Amino acid sequence: MSASGSRELRVLGLFDHAGMGRDQRRERGAERIAGPYRVDLLAAHGIDLVTVPPARAALHLKLRDVAEHRSGVAQDLALRGARHAFRADAVLCLLEDKAVLPAALRRRRIPPYARPPIVAVSCWWAEEILHGSDEQRRRIARTARALDAIVVFSQNQAEAFARIGVADKVVPVPFGVDEAWYTPAEPVRPRLQVAAMGIDRGRDYLTLVDAARLTPEIRYDLFTQPERFAEIPLPPNVAVHAPVPMPAHRDNLRAADLVIVPTYDLAYPTGQSVLLEAMACGRCTAVTRTAAMAEYLDDGRSNLALPLHDPEGVARVVRRAIGDPGLRHRVGDAARAEVETRLTFDRTWARVAEVLREVAGRGERLR
CATH class of the missing domain: 3.40.50 (Rossmann fold)
Structure with missing residues (x-):
């Protein structure tokens, strides 16, 4: 029974x-x-x-x-x-x-x-x-x-x-998300300013790279297949790394000031795993606003919304988050609470x- x-x-x-x-x-x-x-x-x-x-x-x-x-x-x-x-x-x-x-x-x-x-x-x-x-x-x-x-x-x-x-x-x-594994922790060193992770076809890294060109003062670390950028010249503030094992992935989430999940508009919620993992770690996280992600997105409270295929709009969200530690802290705390309440x-x-x-x-x- x-x-x-x-x-x-x-x-x-x-x-x-x-x-x-x-x-x-x-x-x-x-x-x-x-x-x-x-x-x-x-x-x-x-x-x-x-x-x-x-x-x-x-x-x-x-x-x-x-x-x-x-x-x-x-x-x-x-x-x-x-x-x-x-x-x-x-x-x-x-x-x-x-x-x-x-x-x-x-x-x-x-x-x-x-x-x-x-x-x-x-x-x-x-x-x-x-x-x-x-x-x-x-x-x-x-x-x-x-x-x-x-x-x-x-x-x-x-x-x-x-x-x-x-x-x-x-x-x-x-x-x-496995909220017992993805948890907030003491700050991890070295710090990452903006981190993006993911290898699926739904990631819109082209828009993110274009946004990085508009924010040269901010560093971006991308963890995905390096070959995705073989034909794309990267600005000096973007570093691409191969995917890492799960413990290192969790460390990277905890180390990031802002976790960003740029996506295409697909029928299924691409990017939701990284979004929820970062939220469970209490990080400020930004994700592209699409119909599939609507029930996971609460802009300005438990995460931030990115405009679709809009480098200028993405750059504005990134600058706002990186420039406002108080906002990041409030959103990160609300993100962890949201996971514990309904997204485990x-x-x-x-x-x-x-x-x-x-x-x-x-x-x-x-x-």
Whole structure:
């Protein structure tokens, strides 16, 4: 039984991880073995999360890669998880590619995925629906129609899914951060004035570099792939560094006077991880204002809003923040409070646990 007194729900989790099965948890005791986005926290909300060990043997990896490359479909986890699916109350796919084969088998009523409800966590489908090819939209629609729920991390995405007729399946859930790991700390040396981090395609570093040219008195440290700037001449106040391990990343967040997250306007909330990590560290953070980021942005209170594709406007925000330590302190304190109040991974997975119970309950009533 869960802490709430309801029956523990057995859920097959299909996702890439570094080893978070129950045996490893027993062996390693209290040491945290975190799944992606801290999905392991589902266990605190009455979910018995059964996972598939990652492929490790060289031959296994080679056969998997060949099969998945030729078919264009992620197969390995779903096939090896089939024996667990027979006894699962629900299946959780994280992320979209893990849902394609289970959904296809369900459409064709092929056991074991024909029976348990299937929930997918989606990051990119909305963007592909809006800007992908007709064939991409058809493929997403086929998969989505076979799912019971699609968890997304911003409310605006429901409109995109409505275009393929599945808006009723979309469940927006606020994204979170591991607030026990990303915490405020004593000032870290050496200090960074403006720091930007991130390697995903949603980062608008071109606008940031142009803003840096307009603020030559301020130093910018960018942690991303250096090759992104191979064809871009950088001003002397911009330094580009390769991505760093997580402990060093946290140190960089804590060291920054201002963490800046410049993004393109995508359907999903690109940049939200760094935004929330910096906020959890109590740092003043600025992020581009987009529809996808609306529920994470409270301009002037817990973070600062950047104008989209506007170097002059970004430069104004940077100058204001760097020139006003009091503002940075107030925003940083409010940022940490906002994370603790509503933007933790524990709250994210508590809501997903509710979704899993809802779909499992519907499935039981239909059987």
